[in-house]
Amino acid sequence: MEVKMKKSMALAGIFALFFGLSVMAYAQGDAAKEAATARAHAMMANGATSLDMAHTHLHHVINCLVGSDGEGYDAAAGTPCKGMGHGAIPDSADNATLHKKLETALQHARKGLGSDSLDTVHKHAAKAAAAIGDTAEQKSSGGYSW
Numbered sequence: 001m002e003v004k005m006k007k008s009m010a011l012a013g014i015f016a017l018f019f020g021l022s023v024m025a026y027a028q029g030d031a032a033k034e035a036a037t038a039r040a041h042a043m044m045a046n047g048a049t050s051l052d053m054a055h056t057h058l059h060h061v062i063n064c065l066v067g068s069d070g071e072g073y074d075a076a077a078g079t080p081c082k083g084m085g086h087g088a089i090p091d092s093a094d095n096a097t098l099h100k101k102l103e104t105a106l107q108h109a110r111k112g113l114g115s116d117s118l119d120t121v122h123k124h125a126a127k128a129a130a131a132i133g134d135t136a137e138q139k140s141s142g143g144y145s146w
Contacts, residue, residue: 029067029085031092035102037081038064038088039132042105045112045125054112054121061109061128065089065102072110105131 038061045057059077066073067087085091089106092099105128112124 029087029091031085031088031095031098031102034064034081034084034088034091035098035132037084038102038105038109039129041080042109042125042129042132045109046122046129048118048121048125051116051118051121054118054125058109058113058121058125058128061125062106062113063087065106065109067091101131101133105129 041057041060041064045054045061048054048057056077059074060080062070062072063074063077063079064081064084065088067081067085067090068075068079070087070089073087081087089099089102092102108124108128108131112121112128115121115124
């Protein structure tokens, strides 16, 4: 009886450990997917034919990068990364290289958002997309630079 109890407790402990790790992985989010989405919206901002549309896509870039708790997040602009994580920047904290790229992209997205010149917005949107570069997810699917 005592052996069964120990086995049951050990199995329960193992289950709790794996369940806890799964929850932690989910809670951290997927920085690569968020970054790929941010990059796609930076490219859309770069190709936008109106200032309003370019600004909307740059808001999407910012929202995907900073997450709903981040500085500059604007729910009214829309959140294409909803449900993917907490923002590519917070979710990439354990990847210094990606984190730095995303911070650079965020700076350009913010500069573009602050401009009333479509040409300037396009330049910063292109720089934001270039800063993010091809994510691992895009490379594995053959989806290199547009």
